[in-house]
Amino acid sequence: xxxxxxxxxxxxxxxxxxxxxxxxxxxxxxxxxxxxxxxxxxxxxxxxxxxxxxxxxxxxxxxxxxxxxxxxxxxxxxxxxxxxxxxxxxxxxxxxxxxxxxxxxxxxxxxxxxxxxxxxxxxxxxxxxxxxxxxxxxxxxxxxxxxxxxxxxxxxxxxxxxxxxxxxxxxxxxxxxxxxxxxxxxxxxxxxxxxxxxxxxxxxxxxxxxxxxxxxxxxxxxxxxxxxxxxxxxxxxxxxxxxxxxxxxxxxxxxxxxxxxxxxxxxxxxxxxxxxxxxxxxxxxxxxxxxxxxxxxxxxxxxxxxxxxxxxxxxxxxxxxxxxxxxxxxxxxxxxxxxxxxxxxxx
Ligand SMILES: [Fe+2]
Numbered sequence: 339x340x341x342x343x344x345x346x347x348x349x350x351x352x353x354x355x356x357x358x359x360x361x362x363x364x365x366x367x368x369x370x371x372x373x374x375x376x377x378x379x380x381x382x383x384x385x386x387x388x389x390x391x392x393x394x395x396x397x398x399x400x401x402x403x404x405x406x407x408x409x410x411x412x413x414x415x416x417x418x419x420x421x422x423x424x425x426x427x428x429x430x431x432x433x434x435x436x437x438x439x440x441x442x443x444x445x446x447x448x449x450x451x452x453x454x455x456x457x458x459x460x461x462x463x464x465x466x467x468x469x470x471x472x473x474x475x476x477x478x479x480x481x482x483x484x485x486x487x488x489x490x491x492x493x494x495x496x497x498x499x500x501x502x503x504x505x506x507x508x509x510x511x512x513x514x515x516x517x518x519x520x521x522x523x524x525x526x527x528x529x530x531x532x533x534x535x536x537x538x539x540x541x542x543x544x545x546x547x548x549x550x551x552x553x554x555x556x557x558x559x560x561x562x563x564x565x566x567x568x569x570x571x572x573x574x575x576x577x578x579x580x581x582x583x584x585x586x587x588x589x590x591x592x593x594x595x596x597x598x599x600x601x602x603x604x605x606x607x608x609x610x611x612x613x614x615x616x617x618x619x620x621x622x623x624x625x626x627x628x629x630x631x632x633x634x635x636x637x638x639x640x641x642x643x644x645x646x647x648x649x650x651x652x653x654x655x656x657x658x659x660x661x662x663x664x665x666x667x668x669x670x671x672x673x674x675x676x677x678x679x680x681x682x683x684x685x
Contacts, residue, residue, distance in 0.1 A: 357388070357391055357392075360384045360387050360388050360391070361384075361388065363380050363381065363383075363384040364381055364384040364385060364388060366378075366380075366381070367380055367381020367382070367384060367651075368381060368651060371650075371651050375650065376654055377650075377651050377652055377653070377654055381651070382652055382653065385397075385550070385553065385651070385652060386550055386592070386593050387592075389550055390589045390590070390592055390593070392581070393581055393582050393583075393584055393586070393589060394579075394580070394581035394582065394583075394584070394626065395581045395582065397553050397554060397581070397626075398554075398581050400553050401517075401518070401553050401554040401648055401649075402518075404519075404553065404648060404649050405517065405518045405519035405648055408519040408520050408648070408676065409519065409520075410514045410515070410517075410518060410519050410520055411514070411520060413429075413511050413514070414426060417507045417508045417511055418507070418508065419506040419507050419508030419509060420446075420448050420449075420452070420503060420506050420508065420509065420620070421444040421445070421446045421448075421508055421509075421620055422445075422446040422508075424508050424511070429511060429512070429515055430515075432512055432515070432622075433512070433515040433516055436512075436516050436556070436622060436624065437516075438577065439576045439577055439611075440574070440576065440577060440578065440579030440580070440623060440624040440626065440627040441574055441576060441611055441613075441621065441622070441623045441624075441627065442621060442622050442623075443613065443615070443619070443620075443621040444619075444620045444621060444622070446620075447615075447616065447617075447618030447619050447620065448560055448618040448620060449618070450617075450618060452499060452618075453560075453562055453617045453618045455499050456497075456499055456500075456560075456562050456642060457562050457563065457617070457640060459497060459499070460477070460489070460528065460530065460562065460640050461476070461477065462476065463476070463489060463493055464476060464490070464493070465477055465487035465488055465489050465490075465529075465530065466487070466488055466490070467483060467484035467486065467487050467488075468484045468485060468486045468488075469484075471488065475487070477530050477638075479532075479638055482532040482533065482534040482638070483534065484532070484534055485531065485532055485533075485534040485535040486529055486530070486531055486532070487529060487530040487532070488527070488528075488529045489527070489528040489529065491525050491526055491527065491655075491658060492658050492659060494526040494527075494528055494642075495526060495658045495660060495681065496660060496661060496662040496663075497662075498662070498664050498667075500526055500642070501663065501664055501666075501667040503560075503642075503644070504523055504526070504644065504667075505666070505667065505670050509558055509644070509646075510646075510677065512556070512558070512622060513556045513558075513646035516556045516622075516624070517554055517555075517556060517646065517647070517648040518648070519648050520676045520677065521556075521646040521647065521648065521676075521677060522646065522647050522648070522649070522650060522676060522677060522679055522680065523644070523645075523646060523677050523678065523679075523680060523681075524551075524552070524555060524644075524645035524646060524647040524650070524655075524680065525644075525645050525655060525658075525680070526642065526643070526644050526645075527642075527643045527644075527645075528562075528640070528641065528642045528643070529640075529641060530638050530639070530640050531569075531570045531631060531634055531638060531639040531641075532634060532638045533634045533635065533636060533637070533638070535633070537633060544570075544630055544631050544632065544633050545595035545596060545597065545598075545630055546573075546575070546595065546596045546597070546598065546601045546628045546629065546630045547593075547594070547595050547596065547628070547629070547630065548578075548579075548584075548593075548625065548626050548627065548628055548629070549625040549626065549629075550593060550626070550652075551645075551647075551652045551653040552645075552647045552648070552649060552650070552651065552652040552653075553647075553648060553649050553651055553652065554647065554648045554649075555624070555625075555645055555646060555647040555648070556622060556623075556624055556645070556646045556647075557622065557623050557624075557625050557643055557644065557645050557646075558620065558621070558622045558643070558644045558646070559572065559613075559620065559621050559622075559623065559641055559642070559643050560618070560619070560620050560641070560642045560643075561615050561616070561617055561618065561619045561620075561639070561640075561641055562617055562618075562640040562641065562642055563617050563637075563638065563639055563640040564615075564616050564617050565613070565614055565615055565616075565619070565639055566614060566637075567612070567614065567632075568634070568635040568636050568637065569634045569635070569636060569637040569638060569639050570631050570632050570633065570634040570639040571612050571613050571614050571631075571632050572612075572613040572621075572623075572629065572630075572631055572632075572641075573610060573611065573612050573613070573629060573630055573631075573632055574610075574611050574613070574623060574625075574627045574628065574629035574630075575601065575605045575609050575610060575611075575627055575628040575629070576609040576610075576611050576627070577609060577627075578605065578609070578626075578627045578628045579624040579625075579626035579627040584628070585603075585604040587604075588600060588601070588604065596628070601628055605628070612632075650679075650680075655680075657680045657681065657682050658680055658681050658682065659682045659684055660681055660682065660683050660684060661684050663681075663683055668683055671683060
């Protein structure tokens with residue numbers, strides 16, 4: 339009897355000790371991050387494990403703590419940007435929907451002129467292809483050599499149209515409201531998805547997963563080509579970003595890619611959002627939601643994505659050197675040092 343009780347006690351202690359060790363590892367890494375701006379590897383690992391252990395509650399608690407030292411600017415005016423004029427009421431509705439669903443599709447699309455300039459830019463700019471990303475190629479739609487072609491974020495931030503979008507006051511305010519603080523522009527990403535592989539690609543994130551580069555973040559996507567059911571619509575499970583919403587048995591797999599059948603054992607079909615849209619369609623998502631790109635049956639898909647965050651704790655990315663900043667963008671970076679912390683202005 340004594341042995342059994344001892345074993346139970348040891349098990350309970352081990353269960354409690356695990357999270358305590360991880361919280362200690364996180365706290366130590368956070369102290370290093372505050373001094374150096376770099377996240378030690380064990381700190382990032384602790385963040386991932388604590389997310390899974392607490393079903394997201396750890397991230398929410400940490401975000402509440404860290405935003406207290408970076409309060410958001412109060413914006414009461416109507417702002418105008420790529421998705422049109424947005425007043426206070428609309429901003430509140432957008433934020434409520436994001437909090438509830440983790441996703442919102444915007445009514446207004448980016449202008450055809452802007453989409454066409456960015457599409458042309460993508461056809462002429464070097465990319466790197468999966469799986470090795472070691473050589474630079476220009477995408478040729480007639481002869482795809484990979485399922486995914488990724489653009490260099492440094493090239494992207496030196497594009498003046500992308501600089502314009504980075505400065506977009508409406509997008510920034512959506513991120514501000516959602517993160518609860520002055521947002522930091524984390525990174526831009528742009529990529530072509532193709533029909534090169536005939537099955538779901540892990541590399542192209544075509545299996546359900548959640549992102550976890552940061553403590554809290556928001557992504558904004560712009561489709562730069564028409565996206566139909568055939569050419570790889572983004573899919574997500576509405577509401578699965580909320581702390582406590584992910585099934586324990588799936589979280590126990592850790593930071594893993596999950597087959598559709600397993601996701602659908604736990605989530606309702608009506609919560610699956612398939613994001614279709616013509617070129618220029620835009621949406622925002624907290625990619626803590628389960629999400630994936632669908633494998634393409636034909637054509638290709640070009641997407642531009644921005645990430646906004648409340649803290650750079652997490653994955654270490656190099657800062658972006660700007661050789662080709664517009665005068666307006668330079669001034670903007672000087673006026674918004676928190677938001678523009680990842681840009682290094684040259685000349
Ligand atoms: Fe993802």
